[in-house]
Amino acid sequence: MKNIAFISLLFFFICSSFAQTIVWKKLASLPEGYSGGEAITLNNEIYFITGRTKTTRSSAAFYKFNSNKNLWTKLADIPNPATNFALAAVNEKIYAIGGDQFQDANREYDPKTNTWRLLEPMPTARQHVKCGVYEGKIYIPGGLTSWKNITQKHEVYDVSSDSWLEKTAAPYLVQNASVVTIDSLIYVIGGAGAEENIWGDVWKVETYNTITDKWKHISDLPQLLFGTAAVVVNKEIIILGGQTLIDGKDDTSKKIFIYKPESDQWIETSPLPIKNVFFACTTIGNKVYVIGGTVGGNPNWDNYSEVYEGELIY
Numbered sequence: 001m002k003n004i005a006f007i008s009l010l011f012f013f014i015c016s017s018f019a020q021t022i023v024w025k026k027l028a029s030l031p032e033g034y035s036g037g038e039a040i041t042l043n044n045e046i047y048f049i050t051g052r053t054k055t056t057r058s059s060a061a062f063y064k065f066n067s068n069k070n071l072w073t074k075l076a077d078i079p080n081p082a083t084n085f086a087l088a089a090v091n092e093k094i095y096a097i098g099g100d101q102f103q104d105a106n107r108e109y110d111p112k113t114n115t116w117r118l119l120e121p122m123p124t125a126r127q128h129v130k131c132g133v134y135e136g137k138i139y140i141p142g143g144l145t146s147w148k149n150i151t152q153k154h155e156v157y158d159v160s161s162d163s164w165l166e167k168t169a170a171p172y173l174v175q176n177a178s179v180v181t182i183d184s185l186i187y188v189i190g191g192a193g194a195e196e197n198i199w200g201d202v203w204k205v206e207t208y209n210t211i212t213d214k215w216k217h218i219s220d221l222p223q224l225l226f227g228t229a230a231v232v233v234n235k236e237i238i239i240l241g242g243q244t245l246i247d248g249k250d251d252t253s254k255k256i257f258i259y260k261p262e263s264d265q266w267i268e269t270s271p272l273p274i275k276n277v278f279f280a281c282t283t284i285g286n287k288v289y290v291i292g293g294t295v296g297g298n299p300n301w302d303n304y305s306e307v308y309e310g311e312l313i314y
Contacts, residue, residue, distance in 0.1 A: 016031050020258060022288065022310040024268040028070045032301030035294035039280035040094055042111065047094055047284055048076075048291055053081040055304055058100060059253030062109075065291075067284055069311065076114050080105040082192075083278075084176070086131035088138045089297065090159045095138060097157065100127045102145060106157065106261070120162045124153050130179040132186030134162055134210045139167070140185050141208065142174040142193070150175045150193050164202060172204055178230030179313055180237055184210045187237060190225045201226045201244070205259075205274045222257055222266045227296075229281030231288055238269075238288060241276040242298055252277045252296030263285055272310055286312045 019289025021117040030050075037051030037059075046065040053059050060077035089095075094109040106126035111118050124142035133139070152169040161203040170188065177191030194200025203220040216282065221239070228242030237259040244253045254271040272290065279293025288310040294303050 020269050024273045024308050024310045025155040027307045027309050028072060029307055030072065030292055030305040033305040034292040035278045035303045037280045037292055038085065038087035039289065039291050040087050040089045041284055042089045042094060042280045043283055046289060048280055049078055049087065049096055050312070056269050060292055079107055079116050079118060084127045086129045088131050088133045090133055090136055092136065097131070097138065097140060097141065098122055098126050098129050117301065120164060121162050123155055124151055126151060128176040130177065132181040133187065134181055134184055139208065139279050142177060144175045148198065150198050153258060154180040168215065168228050169207055174202065174225055178228050178239060179231045180232050182232055182235050186210060189230055189239060190221050190228060193225050219264045223255065225253065229279055230301055231281055231283045232285055233283055233288070237300050240281060240290065241272055241279065243277045257286060257311040274306065276304065281312055
């Protein structure tokens with residue numbers, strides 16, 4: 001009986017670990033390789049701000065992707081082009097805030113008119129930021145204010161009033177974290193910001209409660225990661241790729257982890273088709289889209305033009 005119980009328990013853990021797999025397929029490529037860009041989904045279409053190319057530090061190019069037609073369409077160029085900025089969709093419009101080099105620009109895009117405009121700037125100019133969205137407000141914690149300094153400031157943009165508020169500061173030094181929202185909680189995941197080195201990776205994962213204005217530490221990442229992508233599917237967080245240490249050396253990861261909020265647990269799932277860092281990522285339903293990126297610093301920083309669609313299979 002004990003053997004049967006043990007085998008049943010082992011089978012349960014194996015099934016739990018592989019309950020979700022991701023099946024990848026290649027889609028229409030970008031016109032050239034881009035890294036440091038961002039993507040967002042609006043009305044089942046993907047909007048992609050390109051970031052940098054091999055020859056351009058900040059590209060102004062802006063595209064829309066229709067997954068049903070597997071087709072990219074070029075849109076109006078973004079003003080004050082940047083990389084490492086926060087991107088959000090609120091009330092049928094798209095907002096791209098901050099970015100290299102230490103910008104405070106707050107850019108709004110209207111898909112109905114294919115036009116951009118500049119709104120009230122972010123109070124603390126910064127880059128290497130991402131954001132969460134809840135009830136018409138865009139939350140931007142941390143980021144780099146210079147090549148030597150990280151801010152813990154947490155500033156919130158109210159779309160309806162075109163105004164900024166300062167909330168409780170991030171509880172640790174962090175830049176280039178992954179940020180997602182589930183209900184009223186904003187998750188700030190990994191990134192860099194060790195006290196002795198602003199590029200030192202961190203394991204930490206914190207949640208910010210938009211109702212109480214308080215932070216809470218939850219289970220750390222299973223691996224040191226920097227420059228990852230994060231998306232939410234079925235109220236679970238998927239962390240993809242990123243820079244890490246492999247055999248004691250800086251390298252880029254293919255690994256994908258899923259965080260289950262109900263059990264405060266990380267599990268590993270199917271890997272990316274290629275190792276990748278600083279890529280754009282978004283979702284439509286239970287499908288994840290990986291756009292561009294770079295192989296990272298080992299052996300070089302060449303950009304990808306590849307685009308992949310990953311379907312979650314339960």
